[in-house]
Amino acid sequence: xxxxxxxxxxxxxxxxxxxxxxxxxxxxxxxxxxxxxxxxxxxxxxxxxxxxxxxxxxxxxxxxxxxxxxxxxxxxxxxxxxxxxxxxxxxxxxxxxxxxxxxxxxxxxxxxxxxxxxxxxxxxxxxxxxxxxxxxxxxxxxxxxxxxxxxxxxxxxxxxxxxxxxxxxxxxxxxxxxxxxxxxxxxxxxxxxxxxxxxxxxxxxxxxxxxxxxxxxxxxxxxxxxxxxxxxxxxxxxxxxxxxxxxxxxxxxxxxxxxxxxxxxxxxxxxxxxxxxxxxxxxxxxxxxxxxxxxxxxxxxxxxxxxxxxxxxxxxxxxxxxxxxxxxxxxxxxxxxxxxx
Amino acid sequence: xxxxxxxxxxxxxxxxxxxxxxxxxxxxxxxxxxxxxxxxxxxxxxxxxxxxxxxxxxxxxxxxxxxxxxxxxxxxxxxxxxxxxxxxxxxxxxxxxxxxxxxxxxxxxxxxxxxxxxxxxxxxxxxxxxxxxxxxxxxxxxxxxxxxxxxxxxxxxxxxxxxxxxxxxxxxxxxxxxxxxxxxxxxxxxxxxxxxxxxxxxxxxxxxxxxxxxxxxxxxxxxxxxxxxxxxxxxxxxxxxxxxxxxxxxxxxxxxxxxxxxxxxxxxxxxxxxxxxxxxxxxxxxxxxxxxxxxxxxxxxxxxxxxxxxxxxxxxxxxxxxxxxxxxxxxxxxxxxxxxx
Numbered sequence: 219x220x221x222x223x224x225x226x227x228x229x230x231x232x233x234x235x236x237x238x239x240x241x242x243x244x245x246x247x248x249x250x251x252x253x254x255x256x257x258x259x260x261x262x263x264x265x266x267x268x269x270x271x272x273x274x275x276x277x278x279x280x281x282x283x284x285x286x287x288x289x290x291x292x293x294x295x296x297x298x299x300x301x302x303x304x305x306x307x308x309x310x311x312x313x314x315x316x317x318x319x320x321x322x323x324x325x326x327x328x329x330x331x332x333x334x335x336x337x338x339x340x341x342x343x344x345x346x347x348x349x350x351x352x353x354x355x356x357x358x359x360x361x362x363x364x365x366x367x368x369x370x371x372x373x374x375x376x377x378x379x380x381x382x383x384x385x386x387x388x389x390x391x392x393x394x395x396x397x398x399x400x401x402x403x404x405x406x407x408x409x410x411x412x413x414x415x416x417x418x419x420x421x422x423x424x425x426x427x428x429x430x431x432x433x434x435x436x437x438x439x440x441x442x443x444x445x446x447x448x449x450x451x452x453x454x455x456x457x458x459x460x461x462x463x464x465x466x467x468x469x470x471x472x473x474x475x476x477x478x479x480x481x482x483x484x485x486x487x488x489x490x491x492x493x494x495x496x497x498x499x500x501x502x503x504x505x506x507x508x509x510x511x512x513x514x515x516x517x518x519x520x521x522x523x524x525x526x527x528x529x530x531x532x533x534x535x536x537x538x539x540x541x542x543x544x545x546x547x548x549x550x551x552x553x554x555x556x557x558x559x
Numbered sequence: 560x561x562x563x564x565x566x567x568x569x570x571x572x573x574x575x576x577x578x579x580x581x582x583x584x585x586x587x588x589x590x591x592x593x594x595x596x597x598x599x600x601x602x603x604x605x606x607x608x609x610x611x612x613x614x615x616x617x618x619x620x621x622x623x624x625x626x627x628x629x630x631x632x633x634x635x636x637x638x639x640x641x642x643x644x645x646x647x648x649x650x651x652x653x654x655x656x657x658x659x660x661x662x663x664x665x666x667x668x669x670x671x672x673x674x675x676x677x678x679x680x681x682x683x684x685x686x687x688x689x690x691x692x693x694x695x696x697x698x699x700x701x702x703x704x705x706x707x708x709x710x711x712x713x714x715x716x717x718x719x720x721x722x723x724x725x726x727x728x729x730x731x732x733x734x735x736x737x738x739x740x741x742x743x744x745x746x747x748x749x750x751x752x753x754x755x756x757x758x759x760x761x762x763x764x765x766x767x768x769x770x771x772x773x774x775x776x777x778x779x780x781x782x783x784x785x786x787x788x789x790x791x792x793x794x795x796x797x798x799x800x801x802x803x804x805x806x807x808x809x810x811x812x813x814x815x816x817x818x819x820x821x822x823x824x825x826x827x828x829x830x831x832x833x834x835x836x837x838x839x840x841x842x843x844x845x846x847x848x849x850x851x852x853x854x855x856x857x858x859x860x861x862x863x864x865x866x867x868x869x870x871x872x873x874x875x876x877x878x879x880x881x882x883x884x885x886x887x888x889x890x891x892x893x894x895x896x897x898x899x900x
Binding site: 374375376377382383385389428462464481502504536541 | 715770825828849876
C-alpha cells in the first residue's frame with residue numbers, strides 16, 4: 219500500500235472512503251509498560267536524543283493497537299537547547315534555568331543550523347521509516363507562541379502570566395522573538411519532511427491563553443507563515459489548537475489541511491466552522507478512566523455526531539494520561555475501526 | 560443613596576441607566592502597595608481570618624480607584640479546613656497535605672456548621688459594611704467542582720488531570736463529593752448574605768477543564784442548585800465562568816442574574832447568548848501591562864462592542880496580576896466611568 223492510500227493521509231485530504239483512521243496524542247508514553255521499560259534505562263532527554271530508542275518507542279503503540287499513524291517522539295522544547303537555553307525535566311515537567319526576562323535576553327538567543335544541532339531528529343525519522351515503511355509518520359513542532367510561553371515563563375503554568383506580561387510590556391521584543399522562533403520552526407519541520415515525515419503537525423498548546431486580537435497576532439499569523447513555507451513540500455499540514463473554540467473563524471483561514479481540536483469543542487460544530495479542512499479529535503482523555511463500555515459509548519457519540527467521515531481523523535482531545543487502562547485504548551481503536559466497516 | 564440605586568446593583572438587574580459600574584477581580588491584591596504593606600505583617604491565611612484586616616484590604620482599592628463594588632477578601636479554599644483538610648499557601652499557591660485520593664477519603668470529610676467554623680467571614684463582612692455602608696459588597700465562593708479540583712489534585716494545576724481522573728474513575732464518590740460541597744457552599748453563601756453581602760458570586764474557575772457533558776453534570780447542575788437555594792434572599796447572584804465559551808447555552812439556563820466571563824469570549828457574543836442576564840467582563844489582565852493609552856483603547860473597544868449598556872458590569876476577564884501598573888487600573892476606571900456621561 220502506498221503512503222497516499224493510507225486512511226490517515228486520505229482523510230487529511232478529505233477523500234477517505236475506508237475505515238476511519240485513529241492515532242492518539244502522546245501515544246508513546248508512560249501508560250505503556252513497554253515504554254516505561256525503555257524509560258527505566260534512560261532519562262526523557264536522553265530518549266529524545268537517541269535515534270534507536272526514538273524508533274523503538276514510536277513503533278510500540280502503533281504495533282500494539284494497530285494505529286493508523288506514527289508520530290515522532292520528541293519534545294517541542296528540544297529546539298531551545300541550541301539557542302543557549304538550559305533545559306531539563308527534573309520532575310516530569312520542563313524547567314529552564316535561564317528564561318527570557320528582558321528584550322536583551324531575546325537578542326542573546328543563538329540562531330543555529332537545525333540539521334547540525336539536532337541530528338538525532340532526522341536520524342530518528344529515518345530509522346522509524348526503515349522499521350515501519352508503510353505507516354504514515356507525523357513530524358511535529360510547537361507553535362512559536364507556545365515555545366515563547368516556556369522560554370519566558372521558564373516552566374509550565376496554568377496561564378503563562380509572565381509570558382503574557384512580557385509580550386504586552388515589550389511588544390517589539392515579542393515580535394522579534396516570534397519571528398525568530400517561526401523561522402527556526404519552519405526550518406525544523408522542513409528537516410523532518412526531508413528526512414521522511416509524511417505529514418507535520420504544529421501544537422498550538424497554549425494559544426488559548428490569549429485574547430482574540432493577540433491570538434491573531436501571536437499565534438495564527440506566525441503559524442500561517444510557517445505552513446506557507448512548507449506548502450511546496452506537498453505533505454498534509456495539521457494544526458492542533460487547544461482551548462480556542464471562540465477563534466475557529468480565525469483558524470479556518472490558516473493555510474493547512476487538518477485542524478485537531480481539544481475535547482471542549484463539539485466536533486460537529488468544529489467541522490462546520492472549518493469547511494475545507496480535515497478535523498482531528500476529540501475524546502476527553504479523562505474519559506478513558508471509565509469502563510470500556512462507557513469508552514465505547516463516548517467514542518460512538520463523537521463518531522455519530524459528525525456528518526462527514528471522509529475527512530475525520532479520530533484522536534483524543536488532549537494527550538493520553540499516565541495510568542490510562544490499556545483496555546480503554548483498545549476499546550477506542552476497535553470502535554473507530556469498526557464504525558464504518 | 561440606597562443600595563438598590565447603586566450602579567452595580569442596578570446593572571445586575573439590567574436597569575442601570577447611569578454610569579457603567581466597574582470592579583476588578585482580585586482588586587485587593589499584591590499590585591497595591593497598601594495591600595503589600597498589610598501582607599508584610601501577616602501571612603495570607605492570617606489575613607483571611609482577621610475581620611479587621613479583611614475590612615482594611617477590602618476598602619483600599621474601592622477608595623483608591625472609586626470602584627463601584629467591594630468584594631469580600633478570602634480564599635475559595637477556606638471552606639476546606641473545617642472538613643479536616645490541611646491547607647497552606649507555601650509559595651503563593653495552595654497546597655493540601657491530605658488530598659482526597661479515594662472514595663473513602665470523600666466519606667472522611669467532616670460536615671460542619673459554617674457560622675461556627677468560619678466566624679471571621681461573617682464578622683469581616685459586618686466590619687466592611689460598617690466602614691463602607693454605601694458600597695455594594697459582593698460575597699463569594701468557589702464552585703463545588705472547582706473546590707473538588709483542589710481537594711483531589713492537592714494543588715493548582717494546568718488541567719487538574721488527577722481530579723478529572725478521580726471523577727471519571729469513581730463516579731459515585733464524585734457525585735457524593737459534589738453534593739457535599741454544594742450543600743456547604745449554599746450555607747456559606749447564605750451566611751454571607753445574612754451578614755450583609757449585597758450580592759454573591761460563584762467562581763467556576765476550573766469548569767473549563769471539563770467536556771460539555773461533564774460540565775453539565777458536575778458544574779452547571781450543582782451551581783444551579785446552590786443559586787436555587789439562595790433565590791429567596793433576593794440579592795443578585797453572579798457566576799464567573801472561565802474558559803467555557805462553547806457552553807454558553809448551558810450557562811444561559813442557570814438561574815442567576817449575572818454571568819462574568821473571561822477575556823477569550825467576545826463580550827457582545829456572550830451578551831447575545833445570555834439574553835436575560837447581566838454580563839460582567841472582560842479585559843485581559845495582561846493588557847494592563849501596555850501603555851495607559853492602549854489600555855484606554857482596549858477598554859473602549861469592549862464598551863463599544865456591547866449593544867446594551869444597562870446590564871453591563873465592567874471587569875477584567877481574570878484576576879489582576881501582581882506588578883500591574885496602578886496607572887493602568889486608573890485608566891480603566893476613568894474610561895468606563897467616562898463612557899456614558
